[in-house]
Amino acid sequence: MIEYDRYSWWKVIFSFNGSVLPHVLGRVGLLTAFSIIVCATNDYVLKIFDERLPKLNPIGHTILGTSLGLLIVFRTNSSNARYWEGRSHWGMMVNTCRSLTRMAKIYGSNASEFATMLTAYVVCVKENLRGTKNFGMLSSLLNGRQFEKMAAANNPPSVLALYLSGLIKKEIEKGEIPIQITARMEEQVIKLLDAQGGCEKIIKTPLPFVYASLIKQVLFVYLYTLPFALATDMDWATPLVVAVVGFGMFGIEEAGVEIENPFGMQLNDLPLEKICETISKDVADIAKS
Numbered sequence: 001m002i003e004y005d006r007y008s009w010w011k012v013i014f015s016f017n018g019s020v021l022p023h024v025l026g027r028v029g030l031l032t033a034f035s036i037i038v039c040a041t042n043d044y045v046l047k048i049f050d051e052r053l054p055k056l057n058p059i060g061h062t063i064l065g066t067s068l069g070l071l072i073v074f075r076t077n078s079s080n081a082r083y084w085e086g087r088s089h090w091g092m093m094v095n096t097c098r099s100l101t102r103m104a105k106i107y108g109s110n111a112s113e114f115a116t117m118l119t120a121y122v123v124c125v126k127e128n129l130r131g132t133k134n135f136g137m138l139s140s141l142l143n144g145r146q147f148e149k150m151a152a153a154n155n156p157p158s159v160l161a162l163y164l165s166g167l168i169k170k171e172i173e174k175g176e177i178p179i180q181i182t183a184r185m186e187e188q189v190i191k192l193l194d195a196q197g198g199c200e201k202i203i204k205t206p207l208p209f210v211y212a213s214l215i216k217q218v219l220f221v222y223l224y225t226l227p228f229a230l231a232t233d234m235d236w237a238t239p240l241v242v243a244v245v246g247f248g249m250f251g252i253e254e255a256g257v258e259i260e261n262p263f264g265m266q267l268n269d270l271p272l273e274k275i276c277e278t279i280s281k282d283v284a285d286i287a288k289s
Helices: 009-013 021-049 058-107 111-130 136-140 144-152 156-174 179-204 209-260 272-288
Strands: none
Touching: 021 209, 058 111, 058 156, 058 179, 058 209, 058 272, 111 136, 111 156, 111 179, 111 272, 136 144, 144 156, 156 179
16 A cells, blocks of 8 residues: 655646556556547548548437446445545454453463464455465474464465464363453454454455446447547547547556555555554563563
């Protein structure tokens, strides 16, 4: 995630990294080139036949533009909802890890084990969501048997959640923690699994293809017929106007695409590394205090 000064208007406007410009520049350039060809053809037809290309009725573009606007708003709202839902799930994991370590510290005797396993768990969730499964750093947090079972599992984080429940079971067997407290601790593990499941739901349920394809199809038709609606009246100003409109339309659609999966490694995705680091530091501090 890019950290920026939201009050610095000009810096935000002219920033390149993290903006949609690198993603849509090629599309806007192609659209502008097409508009130039339309204008050149319009001038050629005027010179040879003394009349311009037929002008498209703007009413059709107005109606189509309204429909396109609704589709793009739907796309943006859907992606934004997924983004903030993902952030909420990770916020829940942060709070749950703190609470579980706190209870282990106050009532139990193995808070450091909980802190280590929770750190391993959140890192494992991060890697699993990204599909990278780069579990190298977990080898220093888990013993050999735990690491092998985790790495071989279809859903590695669930294995670590099982180990967390195993730590709670140890406390029950020691008889040092009231059963009501261990029940609350197990509830915290369930909350972690709920948050993990919510994140997996976001990953595995993209925007339905019918909507994704329809938006792109309508956007293509609208923008590539726009020069024919403007060329007669605006002449060589048409490419500039079409480029600006195209940048806006392509940009809004691309922004929705980029944040649809908030767990990746793009500049605008959630800062999962920082969140995992925060959890690791917080639970370690609680365990040591």
